[in-house]
Amino acid sequence: MKLLLLGKNGQVGWELQRALSVLGEVVALDRHPATTPYGTLSGDLSDLDALRATIRAVAPHVIVNAAAYTAVDKAETERELAHTVNALASGVMAEEAKTLDALLVHYSTDYVFDGTGTTPWRETDAVAPVNYYGATKLEGEQLIVASGCKHLIFRTSWVYAARGNNFAKTMLRLAKDRESLNVIADQIGAPTGADLLADVATAALQQTLDNPALCGIYHLVPAGETSWHAYASYVIEFARANGEPLAVQTINPIATTQYPTPASRPLNSRLATDKLRDAFSLHLPDWQSGVTRMLMEALNK
Ligand code: NDP
Secondary structure: OEEEEEOOOOHHHHHHHHHHOOOOEEEEEOOOOEEEOOEEEOOOOOOHHHHHHHHHHHOOOEEEEOOOOOOOOHHHOOHHHHHHHHHHHHHHHHHHHHHHOOEEEEEEEHHHOOOOOOOOEOOOOOOOOOOHHHHHHHHHHHHHHHHOOEEEEEEEOOEEOOOOOOHHHHHHHHHHHOOEEEEEOOOEEOOEEHHHHHHHHHHHHHHHHHOHHHOEEEEOOOEOOEEHHHHHHHHHHHHHHOOOOOOOOEEEEEOHHHOOOOOOOOOEOOEOOHHHHHHHOOOOOEHHHHHHHHHHHHOOO
């Protein structure tokens, strides 16, 4: 089997390089041109013609897209680029997957929802993004579904990895320098490991190749829920208990309204995962176990 992986050096892409490698030949690209057995290929999602040419040159059985424009605040002003990368490039991948009869595996976000209420969002719930990044990710989903290609779309939230930049690592850095931190306490969701996202996608895509009826949109986050404030506290307590020298004394819970950002964020990022667990007979561990593992790696414990 031949797989084309786009965005190979992002948090999820890095883990996919590992997870997909047991399935077959993986042609893994980042945004820079690369020499491959299929010629010099571009993995730049902002160049739609080059992206199409890459897919045609490789002619994969599976396309896995881990690349995205993920700078949520910057997307409010860099609209054209965010739209091309998150929406139009997904559409090109879907069209080419349809022609090749390939399976397209793609990631999306809880930011397709407006964040109201307190119950976990289901795949069938109405979408209504509150920021431009969410709107571009939603359009990407819609272009994939409309193309009629075989697809798996995993909506997730609050992604972290030992490699790459994310909230947990920012909190650790700030906790070393500052005595007091203010962290948002009224946004609720689940921190999701890039390793979990890669491993579940790999298991699910294998099953879907055997049974295309499994194609569709799935919510993928670990079990449990937390706030950014409780998540930060968990990270900092773990680091302190493991001997990290930290300056921080107080972690103050604040409201989203006290921390204005260019892009609005949904308050309720909870995602219901019953559909995924039932369809693929998978177990999702609690969020703390993945975060603990990442911290042990990041802190070399
Ligand atoms: P990262 O930001 O870690 O990785 C995204 C990757 O996309 C980077 O390697 C980046 O490359 C690449 N990329 C950006 N622009 C282009 C481009 N024009 N051409 C090719 N590659 C490009 O994101 P994650 O791994 O965390 O995200 C994976 C998926 O999960 C995405 O679909 C994202 O929308 C989704 N998601 C992420 C969340 C999060 O908290 N991070 C939350 C919910 C969903 P470079 O480093 O060169 O810019």
